[in-house]
Amino acid sequence: MAEREVQADASNPLGLEGIEFVEYATSRPQALGHVLEQMGFQPVARHRSREVLLYRQGGMNIVVNAHGGKAGELPPEAPQISAIALRVRDAAAARRRVIERGAWEVPVQVEPMELNIPAIHGVGSSRLYFVDRHREFSIYDVDFIPIPGVDRQPQALAGLQWFGVVQYIGRDRLDDWCAFYSALFGFTLLADDQRFGILPSGRVLASPCGTFYLQLVEPEAGAADGDEALQRVAFGAPDVLAAVAALRGRGVGFVETPSLHTGQRGALTQTWFDGSTMFELVHR
Missing domain, CATH: 3.10.180.10 (2,3-Dihydroxybiphenyl 1,2-Dioxygenase, domain 1)
Structure with missing residues (x-):
């Protein structure tokens, strides 16, 4: 024991x-x-x-x-x-x-x-x-x-919960960041074929507690090397389509293109503040 x-x-x-x-x-x-x-x-x-x-x-x-x-x-x-x-x-x-x-x-x-x-x-x-x-x-x-008169424990819409955080990293910095999260926190790198949602680029690290993930995304080939930053959060949903319907009813739009569209695996919201803020839904 x-x-x-x-x-x-x-x-x-x-x-x-x-x-x-x-x-x-x-x-x-x-x-x-x-x-x-x-x-x-x-x-x-x-x-x-x-x-x-x-x-x-x-x-x-x-x-x-x-x-x-x-x-x-x-x-x-x-x-x-x-x-x-x-x-x-x-x-x-x-x-x-x-x-x-x-x-x-x-x-x-x-x-x-x-x-x-x-x-x-x-x-x-x-x-x-x-x-x-x-x-x-x-x-x-x-x-x-x-805040007076407010429910301090509001229920989650459509069962939403934390799924993970997407971090943009610099070119050729993948090994450095994987080592950082592994050595300091105990994260483990998932296999390349283990992916979630509809934006499967980059590498995925699983937290040692099994409750959330980090997705590390490098610049695309030919793209400028931008600043490293925490880019967006992802919410897990037991039924992505039901969550999307509930959010659309509240005025949230979703990205719908031939290559990126809502499905049971996941969805990407519209952007706000000139493209700086968005949220991702992932089946969980």
Whole structure:
């Protein structure tokens, strides 16, 4: 029994248990909030001291951060995925382990009555947070104030849940990023023939907890090598066509071309904010 427990811990060194939240930074929080509500999310709480709003549906949390940075620096107008918070067994231990293996720590400035959530640098300017308060007592109980009269646990539309995150990487950077996620977090690279959804390009990594995936996408041949960044999130759906019908009823459009169209395997939403923001549905 003890040997089996040691092996299980070695395969999931941080005790990873899924995604706690995805954070978007934008100077247009109301516009992004409207899009999120179309996608089935509801605003449930406001941050105590920052211009930050929490949206939720089912077990998914999205944080919209419009709080300015140092010297009055504003967040970008077009929403960007600025952070992912990972549920772990012990946040402090997770931070120590990844820093020992080469991760770069992000100094966190904490205001009075706020939690200190450990973070490291992710791709581009993004951050990866470690959260161990996600059961009976959560980080939102401290840092956020519930919006009066709002259901704090709205049901997920059509059974939507986290499926994964798509990351754009630089040319010839695939091995580097696979090593980063494997050595620090315990992700495993899937075989080339194991693909999901209708956008199967790139390489796919499975989280050690089995709850979500990362898809790493390089520039196409002949294309310019753009910035590395977290590009979009994907939602899993037990019935993609039913989820698409429900979202269309809320005003969400979907990409329909001869080479890319809605099917039971998956779907891609329209884009917002001049093409910077979109969402993917994947059968799960």
